[in-house]
Amino acid sequence: MEQFFQQLINGIVLGGIYALIAVGYTMVYGIIQLINFAHGEIFMLGAYIAFTLVMFFPIPLWVAILVSMLFCAGVGMLMDVVAYKPLRTAPRLSALITAIGVSIGLQNLARMIWGAKPQSFSEDTLPKFFQQINPLVEPTSFLNIFGVSFTENAIQFSEGVSLAYLDLTIIILAIVLMVGLNRLVSLTKIGKAMRACAQNRVAANLMGIKTNRVIAITFAIGSALGAVAGVMVGVRENISPLMGFHKGVAAFAAAVLGGIGNITGAMIGGLLMGLAEVFGAGYIDSFIEFVCNNIGLGQFYEDEKISHSYGSGYRVAISYIVMIIVILIRPTGLFGKSSAHRA
Amino acid sequence: MRNWLIALLIVGLISLWGCQPSDKKAEVTTETEANTDETEETQELTEQVKVAVAGPFTGTAAAFGEMIERGAKLKAKQINEAGGINGRKLVLTFGDDAGTDKEAKLVATRFATDKEILAVVGHFNSSCSLAGKDIYKANGIVELSPGSTNVSVCEGSDWTFRNLYRDDFQGTFIARYIKNILTKYKSVAVLFDNDDYGRGLRDAFTAEAKNIDLEVVASVAYDRENTDFSTQLTKIKSKKPGVIFISGLYEQAALIVKQARKLGIRSLFFGADGIDSPDFLKNAGISAEGTYLTTPFTFGAGGEEAAKVATAFEAEFGVPPDTWAALTYDAMGMIAEAIEKTYNKDAALAENRKAIRDHLASLDTPEEGYKGITGLTYFDINGDTVNKPAYVKVVIDGKYTTAPKQMPNMDAFE
Numbered sequence: 001m002e003q004f005f006q007q008l009i010n011g012i013v014l015g016g017i018y019a020l021i022a023v024g025y026t027m028v029y030g031i032i033q034l035i036n037f038a039h040g041e042i043f044m045l046g047a048y049i050a051f052t053l054v055m056f057f058p059i060p061l062w063v064a065i066l067v068s069m070l071f072c073a074g075v076g077m078l079m080d081v082v083a084y085k086p087l088r089t090a091p092r093l094s095a096l097i098t099a100i101g102v103s104i105g106l107q108n109l110a111r112m113i114w115g116a117k118p119q120s121f122s123e124d125t126l127p128k129f130f131q132q133i134n135p136l137v138e139p140t141s142f143l144n145i146f147g148v149s150f151t152e153n154a155i156q157f158s159e160g161v162s163l164a165y166l167d168l169t170i171i172i173l174a175i176v177l178m179v180g181l182n183r184l185v186s187l188t189k190i191g192k193a194m195r196a197c198a199q200n201r202v203a204a205n206l207m208g209i210k211t212n213r214v215i216a217i218t219f220a221i222g223s224a225l226g227a228v229a230g231v232m233v234g235v236r237e238n239i240s241p242l243m244g245f246h247k248g249v250a251a252f253a254a255a256v257l258g259g260i261g262n263i264t265g266a267m268i269g270g271l272l273m274g275l276a277e278v279f280g281a282g283y284i285d286s287f288i289e290f291v292c293n294n295i296g297l298g299q300f301y302e303d304e305k306i307s308h309s310y311g312s313g314y315r316v317a318i319s320y321i322v323m324i325i326v327i328l329i330r331p332t333g334l335f336g337k338s339s340a341h342r343a
Numbered sequence: 344m345r346n347w348l349i350a351l352l353i354v355g356l357i358s359l360w361g362c363q364p365s366d367k368k369a370e371v372t373t374e375t376e377a378n379t380d381e382t383e384e385t386q387e388l389t390e391q392v393k394v395a396v397a398g399p400f401t402g403t404a405a406a407f408g409e410m411i412e413r414g415a416k417l418k419a420k421q422i423n424e425a426g427g428i429n430g431r432k433l434v435l436t437f438g439d440d441a442g443t444d445k446e447a448k449l450v451a452t453r454f455a456t457d458k459e460i461l462a463v464v465g466h467f468n469s470s471c472s473l474a475g476k477d478i479y480k481a482n483g484i485v486e487l488s489p490g491s492t493n494v495s496v497c498e499g500s501d502w503t504f505r506n507l508y509r510d511d512f513q514g515t516f517i518a519r520y521i522k523n524i525l526t527k528y529k530s531v532a533v534l535f536d537n538d539d540y541g542r543g544l545r546d547a548f549t550a551e552a553k554n555i556d557l558e559v560v561a562s563v564a565y566d567r568e569n570t571d572f573s574t575q576l577t578k579i580k581s582k583k584p585g586v587i588f589i590s591g592l593y594e595q596a597a598l599i600v601k602q603a604r605k606l607g608i609r610s611l612f613f614g615a616d617g618i619d620s621p622d623f624l625k626n627a628g629i630s631a632e633g634t635y636l637t638t639p640f641t642f643g644a645g646g647e648e649a650a651k652v653a654t655a656f657e658a659e660f661g662v663p664p665d666t667w668a669a670l671t672y673d674a675m676g677m678i679a680e681a682i683e684k685t686y687n688k689d690a691a692l693a694e695n696r697k698a699i700r701d702h703l704a705s706l707d708t709p710e711e712g713y714k715g716i717t718g719l720t721y722f723d724i725n726g727d728t729v730n731k732p733a734y735v736k737v738v739i740d741g742k743y744t745t746a747p748k749q750m751p752n753m754d755a756f757e
Contacts (some may be wrong), residue, residue, distance in 0.1 A: 007577050311564075312564055
């Protein structure tokens with residue numbers, strides 16, 4: 001049971017990251033029907049910018065995240081102006097191929113600037129409660145309420161269930177930003193303009209909405225959220241020029257799962273994708289063992305050495321299988337509507 | 344205006360894209376060429392012999408490739424400064440397999456069909472050595488690996504050799520070391536990279552663990568593209584193992600120890616030669632403290648000759664050499680010695696290549712073995728090196744330190 005709760009936490013954290021990235025894909029698609037493949041690279045740039053900032057300037061991480069968000073918002077808008085705006089009336093395929101081109105270009109730009117080797121944030125640039133502690137020293141618990149103890153870098157719910165402050169921060173950030181975005185889209189004037197553009201760009205333009213400005217803002221918001229996810233992944237895992245590709249593809253799948261073009265869908269899709277990946281990888285081996293034992297293949301299972309848990313090596317594949325199943329049953333995704341009612 | 348912008352963008356993209364795969368190779372070639380000019384002027388070695396080095400110079404194992412390249416370059420430089428091989432200049436050419444079997448096949452084909460290359464030092468990753476094996480065999484050229492430890496690397500080919508131990512030795516060694524020396528720990532969980540190296544090592548380890556009653560409580564795979572290991576670690580955590588054995592490479596291992604500590608796992612980590620890289624220490628930081636690992640060689644246990652090479656290496660490249668630089672240095676030395684003893688200017692390429700192979704195969708007793716800085720190297724019938732011991736290192740204060748207790752004799756392996 002402890003394992004279940006720990007996996008649940010892992011899944012929610014990963015889901016939060018996917019949701020933050022997926023929103024960027026879905027917002028752009030909602031407004032200009034473009035799958036912006038370069039969004040994964042914005043996410044990667046976000047991580048690298050914050051990494052470089054804290055390396056060279058004595059600034060705290062949260063300032064670096066803010067600067068990185070602003071920078072990525074700028075890159076997102078620039079990308080729109082340079083690559084997509086000239087193709088606004090061109091066939092959708094042209095814009096799609098351009099997006100792939102921008103993606104490859106940014107990936108290699110990062111490789112030229114920062115090198116191909118993956119890098120990690122150095123510990124002293126991180127806030128104290130994100131830092132690692134010496135594994136040879138017993139962690140000190142400075143607060144203990146109802147059996148839940150707070151140590152230097154994690155909350156211990158019980159012996160087998162813990163939540164690192166870093167992961168907690170990711171979850172909180174994801175929730176706050178998602179709620180904020182939701183409020184922005186449904187309550188503000190610019191949100192209304194975005195929804196109008198999503199319904200019909202030409203009509204919105206005729207009503208006096210500056211559609212190009214709305215599109216630019218959409219790119220900026222999506223990119224800024226991607227940058228936050230990038231920094232968090234950079235701190236939690238590592239930073240490499242290919243990180244945007246790996247996480248980006250999964251997040252794109254999450255957006256499709258939720259119904260591309262639908263912001264709430266992307267949030268839920270991201271969460272589901274994270275949970276599917278973690279629980280799929282976590283339990284598929286037990287499932288296979290269970291099946292083998294129950295259809296009289298227990299010996300075969302032992303002999304063929306599948307008793308080594310291979311399943312977790314295929315965690316990415318598992319989440320795609322979930323996506324394919326959903327798409328087969330509901331081609332519009334979980335929350336997708338027919339094209340007239342997007343966003 | 345728009346068209347102009349698009350055109351500019353396309354040109355930019357193409358040029359960026361064009362830079363990427365080739366820049367490393369270009370750099371390597373120019374360096375070699377630069378070397379060539381320089382030495383030709385000073386030494387007037389007009390004739391040359393060519394040897395290829397294959398390794399992961401880019402990709403997720405690039406830190407190993409870097410050391411391999413440097414080890415080979417240092418040996419070649421020293422040979423050429425001492426007058427070359429029988430008055431011929433030793434020229435190196437490098438091939439990047441990126442640590443993947445797909446690229447390794449391309450590199451192997453290029454080397455094997457080359458009209459000048461006499462022998463190949465490489466590959467590093469077991470999957471790459473295996474992928475190249477048949478190509479080298481078909482074209483009759485020696486493949487001498489300074490890093491592949493998978494059991495089957497040398498099997499079935501007379502042309503493949505290696506100058507370090509195999510994973511069945513290493514896996515057995517680790518199981519016994521935990522059982523006999525780290526007696527505090529009663530159970531082990533295995534976390535393995537799902538490729539030839541990771542699986543081979545895991546099999547040797549779990550088989551021996553079963554023999555000596557060391558309890559293996561879990562055995563979990565990961566993919567090398569993974570950067571988030573929390574799922575696998577959570578599975579292992581619930582089994583509460585005393586030791587977690589990582590059967591994989593340094594980059595993933597660094598993430599694994601970091602994420603394990605964040606999850607509150609306080610088991611001891613034990614790795615194999617795949618995590619023997621300065622990058623492991625750099626990326627894992629303080630989380631790596633107390634991690635044990637086996638390695639085919641450590642400068643701490645090497646002799647005077649090894650210390651001299653270490654000094655020369657540091658003077659040349661500004662960093663101390665690691666295990667792989669040392670093994671490559673020796674592999675290059677063996678090939679150079681074979682060329683020195685057998686090379687015939689007038690013979691055809693195939694004959695010269697064959698003569699090198701025959702010379703290496705003839706080194707089959709301790710008396711005839713090659714004495715390098717990593718110890719004595721001689722081959723068994725497969726081309727494996729069976730005499731070399733494993734050393735144990737432990738991470739203390741962010742540095743690899745030779746472990747206080749070594750296990751020089753392992754009864755099962757005599």
